[in-house]
Amino acid sequence: MKLLTPEALEARLRDIGARRYHRLHPFHALLHGGKCTKGQVQAWALNRYYYQAMIPVKDASLIARCEDPGLRREWRSRLVDHDGEEEGQGGIARWLKLTDGVGLDRDYVVSLAGLLPATRFAVDAYVRFVREKSLLEAVASSLTELFSPQIIGERVEGMLKNYDFITGDTLAYFSKRPPLAQRDSEFALDYVKRNARSAEAQRAALAALEFKCDVLWAMLDALYHAYVTPKHVQTCTYVTKDQQPE
Amino acid sequence: MKLLTPEALEARLRDIGARRYHRLHPFHALLHGGKCTKGQVQAWALNRYYYQAMIPVKDASLIARCEDPGLRREWRSRLVDHDGEEEGQGGIARWLKLTDGVGLDRDYVVSLAGLLPATRFAVDAYVRFVREKSLLEAVASSLTELFSPQIIGERVEGMLKNYDFITGDTLAYFSKRPPLAQRDSEFALDYVKRNARSAEAQRAALAALEFKCDVLWAMLDALYHAYVTPKHVQTCTYVTKDQQPE
Numbered sequence: 001m002k003l004l005t006p007e008a009l010e011a012r013l014r015d016i017g018a019r020r021y022h023r024l025h026p027f028h029a030l031l032h033g034g035k036c037t038k039g040q041v042q043a044w045a046l047n048r049y050y051y052q053a054m055i056p057v058k059d060a061s062l063i064a065r066c067e068d069p070g071l072r073r074e075w076r077s078r079l080v081d082h083d084g085e086e087e088g089q090g091g092i093a094r095w096l097k098l099t100d101g102v103g104l105d106r107d108y109v110v111s112l113a114g115l116l117p118a119t120r121f122a123v124d125a126y127v128r129f130v131r132e133k134s135l136l137e138a139v140a141s142s143l144t145e146l147f148s149p150q151i152i153g154e155r156v157e158g159m160l161k162n163y164d165f166i167t168g169d170t171l172a173y174f175s176k177r178p179p180l181a182q183r184d185s186e187f188a189l190d191y192v193k194r195n196a197r198s199a200e201a202q203r204a205a206l207a208a209l210e211f212k213c214d215v216l217w218a219m220l221d222a223l224y225h226a227y228v229t230p231k232h233v234q235t236c237t238y239v240t241k242d243q244q245p246e
Numbered sequence: 247m248k249l250l251t252p253e254a255l256e257a258r259l260r261d262i263g264a265r266r267y268h269r270l271h272p273f274h275a276l277l278h279g280g281k282c283t284k285g286q287v288q289a290w291a292l293n294r295y296y297y298q299a300m301i302p303v304k305d306a307s308l309i310a311r312c313e314d315p316g317l318r319r320e321w322r323s324r325l326v327d328h329d330g331e332e333e334g335q336g337g338i339a340r341w342l343k344l345t346d347g348v349g350l351d352r353d354y355v356v357s358l359a360g361l362l363p364a365t366r367f368a369v370d371a372y373v374r375f376v377r378e379k380s381l382l383e384a385v386a387s388s389l390t391e392l393f394s395p396q397i398i399g400e401r402v403e404g405m406l407k408n409y410d411f412i413t414g415d416t417l418a419y420f421s422k423r424p425p426l427a428q429r430d431s432e433f434a435l436d437y438v439k440r441n442a443r444s445a446e447a448q449r450a451a452l453a454a455l456e457f458k459c460d461v462l463w464a465m466l467d468a469l470y471h472a473y474v475t476p477k478h479v480q481t482c483t484y485v486t487k488d489q490q491p492e
Contacts, residue, residue: 056309056318063306064377069329069338072302076329079322083315092315131310 006193034162101170118222252439280408347416364468386454
């Protein structure tokens with residue numbers, strides 16, 4: 001691979017999103033198209049909670065690697081977005097409104113007792129990636145946010161239309177995200193374009209975004225295998241016993 | 247060691263400060279008493295800059311280990327204090343006003359080219375401690391702030407009185423710190439008292455504060471050996487060539 005211009009690098013990054021972002025996963029077609037049972041929607045919300053809960057840990061891990069106060073300050077706004085300014089605010093609290101709204105017990109969600117092992121492995125791999133890879137790769141791995149406004153639009157529209165147990169209030173998390181995701185992903189994209197100055201660094205940035213797409217994809221694979229086409233029920237953790245598929 | 251009451255634990259923590267805090271180091275007696283040369287004051291400011299610069303990295307490392315959004319939110323205020331809300335604000339920027347004020351070139355300070363190796367080792371050991379020890383020990387290691395308002399008061403008074411090249415503006419860092427240090431150390435002390443629930447945990451918390459006192463002490467030892475009583479000049483890095491002692 002030759003050194004790309006910043007614009008060509010951006011095109012390659014966007015192409016990864018077009019080909020590998022979890023918008024394309026069959027579980028999302030079911031979820032957004034109204035084809036999920038309530039239990040499957042619950043399983044999605046419960047498993048995704050762990051991802052949401054670990055995002056500030058991931059972001060603080062990135063800040064902990066920055067020697068540049070400016071980059072730390074910029075990335076700090078992500079901690080504010082997810083943890084909020086006080087209790088009950090921020091993205092994690094809004095995600096818990098979603099799990100409340102779909103009828104899950106909050107203590108059970110937060111306990112992680114219902115989490116699929118593959119969800120934990122995928123999320124933990126993401127946090128570890130941000131701690132261990134280069135700072136450029138850590139920043140690049142956040143670039144799935146470039147693609148999130150579209151999937152969020154589809155999700156909110158589809159879920160409101162297709163499930164009578166879903167309200168706008170339940171989906172408040174998503175109504176807040178697009179402007180934040182746009183601000184964050186523009187900053188991160190600019191950072192990657194400016195700092196990936198060798199072919200090797202560009203290759204690493206592209207691989208980081210592919211890795212992150214794999215994390216999100218693997219989370220949906222796990223849901224699909226456990227709740228849509230379960231084959232090995234003894235290995236699955238279910239949201240509640242009565243939602244266990246037959 | 248038996249399990250202490252929270253109050254007895256606090257008394258033991260405060261006793262560590264009374265016996266081992268760097269307020270007692272002979273370098274500070276020289277610094278505050280007007281007995282330092284300008285070059286020695288510069289060396290102190292330059293070496294301490296690295297400690298200041300790494301504090302947000304240390305604090306983000308602690309946040310990156312917290313699963314509790316409330317603790318993350320609380321600790322986040324330390325990032326704000328040190329990195330500021332925008333460029334030129336915050337504790338690091340104020341420390342650079344101090345290094346400016348004592349006549350050091352800012353690029354040279356930030357480059358760390360003049361840093362004593364022992365300063366780097368001590369500061370890096372502190373960051374590593376916060377990353378690798380228990381969360382309780384990480385929090386406990388911050389408790390030197392319990393003792394900082396007194397030393398700051400002595401420092402500001404002594405330096406303003408004793409050095410004609412020091413102004414109140416140069417020492418702005420210190421005028422901002424005491425209320426922040428008090429807020430932070432009260433929170434951390436309460437956290438340690440509530441969370442050190444076994445004799446082993448209490449012992450670890452006490453050892454963490456001793457470790458942190460050693461970090462601060464070692465930084466002053468390095469300054470003393472290099473700039474007050476230099477014996478092995480070839481191993482020292484000097485602020486500038488012309489400040490090298492004879």
